Amino acid sequence: MTQQPFSRPGAIDLSALKRTAAPPPSAAPGGGGGGAAAPGGSAYSLPVDEQGFQSVLEASMTAPVVLVFHSPSRSPESSQLAQDVSTVAEEYDGRFLAATVDIDANPQIAAAMQIPQVPLMLVLLDGRPVTQPIPGAPPIEDIRALFNQLAQQLTAQGITTRHQPRGPVPTLGAEGEEPEVDPRYAAAQDALGEGDIDKAVAEYQKLVDTNPADAEAVAGLAMAKVLQRTQGVDLNAARQAAADNPDDVDAQTLVADLDLLGGHVEDAFGRLIRLVARTSDDDRAKARDHLLGLFAAVGNDDPRVLAGRRDLASALF
Template sequence: MTQQPFSRPGAIDLSALKGAAGPGAPRPAPAGGPAAGPGAAQPGGGATSAYCVSITEQNFESVVETSRTAPLLLVFYSPTQMPESVQLADDLETLSGEFEGRFLAGRVDIDAVPQIAQLMQIPSIPLVVMIFDGRPMPLLQDVVPLEELRTALTQVMQQLTAQGITGRHQPRTGAAQPEGDEAEEAGMDPRYAAAQDALGEGDIDTAVAEYQKLVDANPADAEAAAGLAMAKVLQRTRGVDLQAARAAAAAAPDDVDAQTMVADLDMLGGHVDDAFSRLIDLIRRSEGEDRNKAREHLLGLFGAVGNDDPRVMRGRQNLASALF
């Protein structure tokens, strides 16, 4: 197979996906019968994660159909041609459990199902391809350490969340699922289920209310605070015309409401740095109540992205410079 260049993790333009299936868009129910579950006989061994499936000719189409609900990550590997690629498949399966349904991992052993690799026109292995709403996008073409893979996937999921793509896969029947203390250690917290389910159904107001309850009960809950911040972005931008909003902001560069609206829309489009820069520039040239309003809005966007994100760290430094 010939090598071709692919996007690297953390540098992936996901803006095209927003139009494919934004929050509230109708989604077909995932297809699938018994053959689609990891409990069925499969080549290359059965998947053990609740969010991983081994791909066969029989289940390929139904598994791809689930990408209309949440991302599907296909990992192409070969135990015979490149034994080390198996580790990448194993690591992706491990992370699928950690991410609790934010993506479904599909293991594609090209020795067992070469026709799938041919169908997808795979240029080389190993390869990880993300499919969302049936649309493929290459993510990774190297065997990387588990921590690097975890970081890359975290960045991708943050980009998707910033665009309002928040659906989750349901655990697949037949896979081993943690229980009790093991489930708690794996981070499976049912407290967020109501809010996440509401987002998946496009019910933004309910999601905001559910996240607000969690924040009110525990202001130190960073995950609930981030969820609330992102849900509020979705709520504020609901039904807004992008071009009209940009025109209004261009016509009134010092209007806080106009600028914060475009910053929110930039967030949903995956242009996080642009959103931050717009508000920081506004803060630099504002004063009084307008300045404070822009600053508070920016802090909310920081919370939506996550304090550990390098873009937020840079944004905080730039904010400090703008303020002082």
């Protein structure tokens, strides 16, 4: 989860689903055949059947879709995961759409997606998987942390589109309307969307210089700098250089950047914390400062950052 937060390895092969009959004209876009145990649909989540799966792929052309594969009969905790992901998706007002698949009721989807086990999460964007499959059923707070990281990565890449509600939007009061994208970040996000990372860094830097307390600008700047540092980098060569030179700060920090962009946040933090522990003077300061930049990119409220700060303090003292 190529050298950016989301990879695009290829489109999903839907040939296994083409034998299914077309849905009747009155069918809802997401389908409703997920089985009685599947979480019900709401504004930004829906159960998916074989007939509605194509529309889910099409929805991922607008904004990310988080697919959750579950089996009420074989893994009750997997259905709890589906419900938790649906709950968290609602909190992001369209940044994500949660699509839950009961593989007992829809075995052809599991076959087409080559699902090895449940529970399993997968993020789709542009009709393709953009993360490695995420197994297991983490607690809801860890799911929120994952969504927070993905949202920050999307913002850093200039991806700000949202899904339209698929059902009733929860009542939030008179001021509960979905907020518009903050125009302050438009220039930086547009630059990222155009692939001009240097310009994005400059635009985010202006925002941070104007208001150092702007947490979103700080996170955007930190992530844009990660993208800037890893432009054109050969992943395999970078990893080999780091393996050959374990105390080379530049080699280790580059791989930490690549790990972060690949979604391996704890690996990135752990690499630099260990580097801090075994270096000294300028090398230690450089590794520490780089790690603090990665903390900012992920977000200071993220549980992994809080744990990383504790580990960094132990490595320093």
